[in-house]
Amino acid sequence: MSQYALTSRENEQKRKVALVVGAQGVIGRNLIDYLTTLDDWDVIGVARRGGTSTDRVRYVMVDLLDRDDCHEKLGSLTQVTHIFYAAYQDRPTWAELVPPNLAMLVHVIEAVEPIAADLQHVSLMQGYKVYGAHLGPFKTPARESDPPHMPPEFNVDQQAFLEQRQRGKTWNWSAIRPSVVGGFALGNPMNLASVIAVYAAISKELGLPLRFPGKPGAYDKLLEMTDAGLLARATVWAATDERCANQAFNINNGDLFRWSEMWPKIARFFELEVAPPLPMSLTVVMADKEPLWNAMIEKYGLAPHPYQKVTSWGFGDFVFSWDYDMFADGSKARRFGFHEYVDTEAMFLSIFENFRHRKVIP
Numbered sequence: 001m002s003q004y005a006l007t008s009r010e011n012e013q014k015r016k017v018a019l020v021v022g023a024q025g026v027i028g029r030n031l032i033d034y035l036t037t038l039d040d041w042d043v044i045g046v047a048r049r050g051g052t053s054t055d056r057v058r059y060v061m062v063d064l065l066d067r068d069d070c071h072e073k074l075g076s077l078t079q080v081t082h083i084f085y086a087a088y089q090d091r092p093t094w095a096e097l098v099p100p101n102l103a104m105l106v107h108v109i110e111a112v113e114p115i116a117a118d119l120q121h122v123s124l125m126q127g128y129k130v131y132g133a134h135l136g137p138f139k140t141p142a143r144e145s146d147p148p149h150m151p152p153e154f155n156v157d158q159q160a161f162l163e164q165r166q167r168g169k170t171w172n173w174s175a176i177r178p179s180v181v182g183g184f185a186l187g188n189p190m191n192l193a194s195v196i197a198v199y200a201a202i203s204k205e206l207g208l209p210l211r212f213p214g215k216p217g218a219y220d221k222l223l224e225m226t227d228a229g230l231l232a233r234a235t236v237w238a239a240t241d242e243r244c245a246n247q248a249f250n251i252n253n254g255d256l257f258r259w260s261e262m263w264p265k266i267a268r269f270f271e272l273e274v275a276p277p278l279p280m281s282l283t284v285v286m287a288d289k290e291p292l293w294n295a296m297i298e299k300y301g302l303a304p305h306p307y308q309k310v311t312s313w314g315f316g317d318f319v320f321s322w323d324y325d326m327f328a329d330g331s332k333a334r335r336f337g338f339h340e341y342v343d344t345e346a347m348f349l350s351i352f353e354n355f356r357h358r359k360v361i362p
Contacts, residue, residue, distance in 0.1 A: 016041050016120075016240075019080045021108055022087035023047040023059065026185035027125055027178075030228035031084055031235060032057055038236075044077065046087075046108075064104035065089070074111040081118050082239050083108065085158075086125040088190075094134070094152050101154040102161065109165060121239045122173045124162055126155040126248070128328060130177060137324035140222075144177070144248045144332055159248075172245035174238040176231070179252045179328065180319060182347050183228025184354050187309045192225075193351040194360075195316035199282065200270040201361045202289055205296055209275035210267040212259055213285075214320030219277050220260045223326040224252045227342040237338050244336055250328040254341030259320075262345065269349055282313040282320075300362040310360060 018035050022028040023045030035041045036056045043057045050061030062073045064087055087104050091097045105124070113119055128134075131142040132149035139146060148156055162173045182193050203210050212219050234251040238244040267274045290307040297304055355361045 014040060016081045017077075017079045018043045018082045018084055019046060019074075019077060019108075019112065020044070020084045020086070021046045021064070021104075022085070022125075023051055024049055024185070024187070025086060025088065026181055026183040026188045026191055026228050027086040027231060028084075029185050030183050031086065031232040034229065034232035034236065042079075044080070046074070064107055065100055067103075067107045067110075070107040070111045074108065075115060077112055078115050078117060080112055080116040081120050083112060083119070083122045084125075084235060084239070085123060098152045098154045098157055102157050105158050106161060109162075113165070113169075113171075119171045121171055121245075122162060122166075123235055123239045124158055124173060124175045125235070126159070126175050126177045128177060128179060128326070129153055130155045130159075130175075130248075131328070133326060134318075140325045140327050141329035142250065142327070143329045144250060163246075166246070174235075174244050174246070175248035176235050176238060177248060177250045177328065178226035178231050179224045179326070180226065181228050181231060182225050182344075182351055184351060184358075185228075186305055186360070188312065190315050191312055192316065192319055193348065194310055194355070195282070195312055195319075196266060196348075197352055197355050197361050198293075198310050199286070199316070200266065200272060201296070202286070202292060204270055204272055204362075205292065209273040210263065210270065211275045211280075212263050212277040212320070213280045213282055213316075214259070214277065215279055215323045216277075217323030218259065218320055219263070220258050221323060221325050222256045222258060223322065224256050224328075225344050225347065226252050227344075227347045230340055230342045233340060234333060234338050238333075241337060247332075247336070249333045249336070249338075250330045251333060251338075252328060252330045253344050253347065254330060255344050256327055257344055262348070265345055266348060266352075269352055282316045286311065286313050296362065301359065302362065303359040305360060 020028050024047040035043050045051050045059045046062050051059030053059050060073050063069045089100045132138045159175050180192050264274050293307045
């Protein structure tokens with residue numbers, strides 16, 4: 001056999017195949033964008049809405065809640081080496097979140113794991129809900145070793161399933177825990193940057209100052225964010241560094257901020273004055289703004305994104321209700337070898353610039 005043939009076979013064996021589940025969300029999209037910059041990865045994106053395949057990414061349209069559809073669409077992907085799970089379905093209550101979100105993960109693993117002979121890693125995207133951050137004031141900084149809280153919590157159930165499934169297997173898992181993720185993705189139920197951008201654009205159109213709409217006390221509490229690009233790099237690092245096998249990691253930008261300091265900087269970007277905070281539900285006060293938004297699309301030549309796709313007011317209300325500190329200790333990832341960080345102010349302004357560039361906002 002020629003030396004070229006040997007080298008070709010070795011390269012083929014070294015190639016990794018990522019199955020990115022939740023490919024159209026802010027986390028999944030940025031993960032795919034990063035993976036396509038790496039020469040030794042092939043990427044398969046899984047989403048309910050599918051996607052436009054390229055020479056580097058093949059998309060598969062799957063209803064993850066349908067076990068049969070998962071087996072039919074994913075049951076032939078024998079080449080997958082790494083599963084990156086970032087899918088999520090929203091529900092009205094914490095208890096109602098558990099069955100669908102656990103079922104989707106179970107369906108993916110049951111379809112792919114038995115037939116992917118070279119499966120090396122399953123990466124599970126979580127969040128600070130593991131620490132009870134969504135319930136009220138919790139211990140900060142939160143650490144990966146903190147004890148669990150009273151269920152229901154689907155993140156915990158998902159991890160327990162993976163831990164049990166992994167026993168005796170050659171593959172391993174990691175649990176990635178970001179704070180609120182900042183990045184560009186429309187139609188995402190948890191995109192704080194788009195909430196702020198559209199809220200600011202409408203405030204400006206109405207000749208209003210930019211008021212912080214959150215709960216009394218939320219304006220001066222400490223919190224942090226996680227840049228979607230940073231999160232992608234950390235996720236791939238944890239999935240490919242053997243030191244990270246079967247470990248959980250908090251992943252955050254590395255700095256803390258208060259809205260009382262960040263809000264005026266955001267207002268300055270949109271050339272708005274700042275007025276004192278005024279507690280108000282964005283879900284309520286922005287409910288009648290669709291006609292105005294449509295008029296703004298016409299007036300400023302914006303991309304014709306439906307109002308519902310550029311807004312997630314309920315998530316904004318959720319984040320702005322945190323009248324308690326919201327941050328975690330990110331030092332474990334640094335101790336294990338991941339040292340990147342992002343300036344949160346620069347992250348916000350970069351995302352807003354991106355929205356403008358893509359004509360999402362004026």
